[in-house]
Amino acid sequence: MSLRLGDIAPNFTADTTQGTIDFHEWLGTSWGMLFSHPADFTPVCTTELGKTALLKDDFAKRGVKVIAVSVDDLDSHSKWVPDIEEVNGVTVNFPIIADADRNVATLYDMIHPNASEKATVRSVFIIGPDKKIKLTLTYPASTGRNFTELLRVIDSLQLTSNYQVATPADWKEGEDTIVVPAVSTEDAITKFPKGVRVVKPYLRYTPQPNK
Numbered sequence: 001m002s003l004r005l006g007d008i009a010p011n012f013t014a015d016t017t018q019g020t021i022d023f024h025e026w027l028g029t030s031w032g033m034l035f036s037h038p039a040d041f042t043p044v045c046t047t048e049l050g051k052t053a054l055l056k057d058d059f060a061k062r063g064v065k066v067i068a069v070s071v072d073d074l075d076s077h078s079k080w081v082p083d084i085e086e087v088n089g090v091t092v093n094f095p096i097i098a099d100a101d102r103n104v105a106t107l108y109d110m111i112h113p114n115a116s117e118k119a120t121v122r123s124v125f126i127i128g129p130d131k132k133i134k135l136t137l138t139y140p141a142s143t144g145r146n147f148t149e150l151l152r153v154i155d156s157l158q159l160t161s162n163y164q165v166a167t168p169a170d171w172k173e174g175e176d177t178i179v180v181p182a183v184s185t186e187d188a189i190t191k192f193p194k195g196v197r198v199v200k201p202y203l204r205y206t207p208q209p210n211k
């Protein structure tokens with residue numbers, strides 16, 4: 001059965017371009033992003049891994065450890081990394097899991113046989129400090145991911161894990177948030193001293209509480 005939000009992210013031991021890791025130990029108390037790549041030496045993946053390296057400070061600022069996985073071996077990864085670095089003008093500063101035995105791909109249901117028998121789809125798992133899965137995304141091999149969206153959704157996940165707010169459509173860091181339905185308008189006025197704007201009894205906006 002596929003993994004669902006709130007499930008514990010399955011643990012595994014794997015060889016990576018930065019040594020052997022126990023996934024849960026490697027995560028420690030950080031947030032994590034595990035994302036899969038159909039194969040080494042493929043064009044879209046080369047751009048995605050370059051983009052991830054470019055965004056190193058953006059992930060670090062949010063306390064998110066990033067780890068990629070591809071069902072090729074370590075020798076192949078080691079030969080591919082210089083290409084990624086050359087093409088994107090970056091240093092690949094995060095581990096890439098060598099998953100030739102598909103252990104991780106199977107644990108995380110990253111192979112969708114009706115899309116491809118051999119390669120993974122582009123899965124994303126955002127994992128919280130409690131090791132629980134907070135977000136899953138699945139893209140086909142032919143569509144590179146939107147990394148601005150990945151950072152945006154991490155901002156929302158981190159905010160909503162700390163405050164009784166949700167984020168509206170297309171929300172971005174700094175914009176107004178929505179008071180969750182579990183909080184009455186009377187309580188919201190006390191909880192959110194920056195103000196509560198009632199549009200409907202069930203739609204109440206408040207400025208981002210941690211800004």
Ligand code: BEZ
Binds near residue numbers: 038043141
């Ligand atoms: C790629 O990663 O570039 C890719 C992989 C499979 C199909 C299309 C593109």
